[in-house]
Amino acid sequence: MADKVFIALQNNADAQPIIEAILADNPEAVPQESPGMVKIDCPWRLVVRRESIEARIGREFDLQELHVHLISLGGNLDEDDDQFTLAWTR
Amino acid sequence: MAKKLGLKERYALMTRGLDWEPSYQPLDKLFPYDSYEGIVIKDWDAWADPFRLTMDAYWKYQAEKERKLYAILDAFQQNNGQLNLSDARYLSAVKLWLQGVTPLEYAAHRGFAHAGRAFRGAGARIACQMQSIDELRHAQTQLHAFSHYNKFFSGFHNFAHMRDRAWYLSIPKSFFEDAMTAGPFEFVTSISFAFEYVLTNLLFMPFVSGAAYNGDMATTTFGFSAQSDESRHMTLGLEVVKFMLEQHEDNVPIVQAWLDKWFWRGYRLLGLVGTMMDYMLPKKVMSWQEAWGIYWEENGVALFHDLARYGIRLPKHHEVAAKEKNRLTHEMWTVLYQYGNALGLHTWVPNDEELDWMSEKYGELFTSMYRPRLLHLRELEQRGERFFNNRLPMVCQVCQIPVFYTEPDDPHVQCVRIVEAAGTKHHCCSDGCADIFNREPMKYVQALIPPQQIYRGEAGGARDIFEYGAWLHLERDVDTGEYRGSPDQRHWQAWQQQHKATPADAA
Numbered sequence: 001m002a003d004k005v006f007i008a009l010q011n012n013a014d015a016q017p018i019i020e021a022i023l024a025d026n027p028e029a030v031p032q033e034s035p036g037m038v039k040i041d042c043p044w045r046l047v048v049r050r051e052s053i054e055a056r057i058g059r060e061f062d063l064q065e066l067h068v069h070l071i072s073l074g075g076n077l078d079e080d081d082d083q084f085t086l087a088w089t090r
Numbered sequence: 091m092a093k094k095l096g097l098k099e100r101y102a103l104m105t106r107g108l109d110w111e112p113s114y115q116p117l118d119k120l121f122p123y124d125s126y127e128g129i130v131i132k133d134w135d136a137w138a139d140p141f142r143l144t145m146d147a148y149w150k151y152q153a154e155k156e157r158k159l160y161a162i163l164d165a166f167q168q169n170n171g172q173l174n175l176s177d178a179r180y181l182s183a184v185k186l187w188l189q190g191v192t193p194l195e196y197a198a199h200r201g202f203a204h205a206g207r208a209f210r211g212a213g214a215r216i217a218c219q220m221q222s223i224d225e226l227r228h229a230q231t232q233l234h235a236f237s238h239y240n241k242f243f244s245g246f247h248n249f250a251h252m253r254d255r256a257w258y259l260s261i262p263k264s265f266f267e268d269a270m271t272a273g274p275f276e277f278v279t280s281i282s283f284a285f286e287y288v289l290t291n292l293l294f295m296p297f298v299s300g301a302a303y304n305g306d307m308a309t310t311t312f313g314f315s316a317q318s319d320e321s322r323h324m325t326l327g328l329e330v331v332k333f334m335l336e337q338h339e340d341n342v343p344i345v346q347a348w349l350d351k352w353f354w355r356g357y358r359l360l361g362l363v364g365t366m367m368d369y370m371l372p373k374k375v376m377s378w379q380e381a382w383g384i385y386w387e388e389n390g391v392a393l394f395h396d397l398a399r400y401g402i403r404l405p406k407h408h409e410v411a412a413k414e415k416n417r418l419t420h421e422m423w424t425v426l427y428q429y430g431n432a433l434g435l436h437t438w439v440p441n442d443e444e445l446d447w448m449s450e451k452y453g454e455l456f457t458s459m460y461r462p463r464l465l466h467l468r469e470l471e472q473r474g475e476r477f478f479n480n481r482l483p484m485v486c487q488v489c490q491i492p493v494f495y496t497e498p499d500d501p502h503v504q505c506v507r508i509v510e511a512a513g514t515k516h517h518c519c520s521d522g523c524a525d526i527f528n529r530e531p532m533k534y535v536q537a538l539i540p541p542q543q544i545y546r547g548e549a550g551g552a553r554d555i556f557e558y559g560a561w562l563h564l565e566r567d568v569d570t571g572e573y574r575g576s577p578d579q580r581h582w583q584a585w586q587q588q589h590k591a592t593p594a595d596a597a
Binding site: 003004005006008010023034035037039050058064065066067068069070071072073074075077079081088089 | 096097098141142143147151154156158236291294295296298299300302303311314317318320321322324325328332374376388389391392393396399443
């Protein structure tokens with residue numbers, strides 16, 4: 001069975017384009033809603049791309065703005081200016 | 091104009107780039123605590139914070155989180171948000187949080203300030219500094235959020251006093267004091283990794299989501315705001331563990347022993363959180379058993395698979411946690427219920443709808459064992475003989491939880507382990523706690539065990555449970571005891587009627 005990484009975000013209006021971008025960029029990602037939050041699971045690896053978020057919100061986005069909406073995560077993290085990656089070693 | 095620096099360059103400049111080589115004193119004298127645990131570090135520069143957060147960005151985003159949080163707390167208070175809770179029983183969970191968890195946040199603030207001072211690597215020092223400030227923020231925002239409830243409900247009035255005196259609060263307190271009296275590497279492994287990465291998702295995700303479902307906007311907001319800091323702490327925890335494992339193979343058995351110990355201590359502490367979820371949330375999001383399945387058996391185990399490449403295996407006794415998951419909270423609630431005269435929160439027998447939910451979630455074992463017991467307690471209460479133990483329990487020398495859990499392979503037999511050190515016998519609740527004791531017996535023989543101290547007259551000379559309650563500043567049958575008939579319940583019912591009244595009804 002594939003080990004899953006996850007990211008959980010507050011389910012508020014600001015986080016919607018981020019959630020949409022994640023689901024579009026990671027076809028295997030599965031969102032799970034519970035009151036107040038969305039947890040997105042994905043086998044092995046999940047990428048949050050700055051450009052995908054910017055395309056949805058129509059302004060520049062600093063990936064560190066994620067901190068304001070982030071609830072939790074699981075996986076080895078690597079972050080640079082363009083993407084935020086969570087992964088388990090296969 | 092010069093090109094803006096990338097995240098990786100900024101991080102390097104703003105962390106290691108700000109550090110310097112001391113010239114007056116050798117490093118070993120400046121950082122005397124980062125070697126005695128036996129952890130070998132060859133290259134501190136190999137440390138990297140994967141978030142690459144620098145102090146300037148830290149202040150910016152934390153300020154934004156605070157602005158959002160306090161706007162919501164203001165709205166909650168100004169609009170009498172307490173009236174929109176699902177039920178006043180819910181507040182027992184919040185009381186336990188205030189009395190048990192909030193002081194841990196403050197302890198974590200102190201612990202990380204100390205650990206941050208102890209490491210000679212600048213990256214690790216800065217990550218600890220941020221976590222130390224975060225933890226202080228969590229303690230403060232929780233106190234602000236809960237202070238509103240103190241205007242309307244009992245049990246919120248004296249948490250700091252209770253933290254020092256209440257027998258059941260020694261469960262969380264002893265957890266943190268154990269960590270804070272360890273060395274800096276063990277401290278960070280215990281709190282950032284074992285507790286935060288592996289276990290706190292269970293408190294801050296399903297429980298806080300439950301708070302949202304039960305109408306507690308204040309707790310939901312600080313809870314998620316705090317957990318966004320926790321994702322940074324977890325990342326620090328995973329980083330410190332990988333760093334130790336990568337630096338030297340001799341570190342592997344030391345780290346494994348810490349993971350074994352702190353998984354078990356954290357799991358034991360979470361028995362209280364599971365009970366908050368299953369029993370104190372009037373509207374349920376998921377059961378403890380389901381949450382354990384998602385957050386430990388899926389997410390936690392995935393993390394350990396990842397660490398297998400370093401020679402790390404799953405923590406010892408994880409299989410015991412799996413065997414206990416369908417009974418942990420039911421056994422814990424029975425204890426809280428019977429010792430209710432010495433608690434700063436209310437307890438009760440769940441209603442029929444809740445019992446049905448538990449039968450559905452927990453199946454045969456609940457229906458055949460715990461449901462009849464709860465129904466028996468209800469019958470006693472209805473006869474006017476509400477059951478209180480009115481004594482104090484024997485508690486585990488390590489986790490300080492009453493020795494009431496059952497044998498992993500037999501839920502009909504109480505699990506007790508007797509350990510010995512320095513010519514004295516001590517009791518443990520499980521093989522997990524007995525292993526922890528036996529690894530460092532001279533540490534745990536020093537633990538003060540509340541019931542023993544109370545019976546020795548160290549609790550203000552209290553001679554019975556009611557005098558002891560008064561010494562905690564708990565008013566009998568107001569702050570303590572049964573929920574049904576309590577002032578909290580009477581007020582709640584009156585306010586709900588008033589709240590629902592419309593001018594037309596009033597006419």
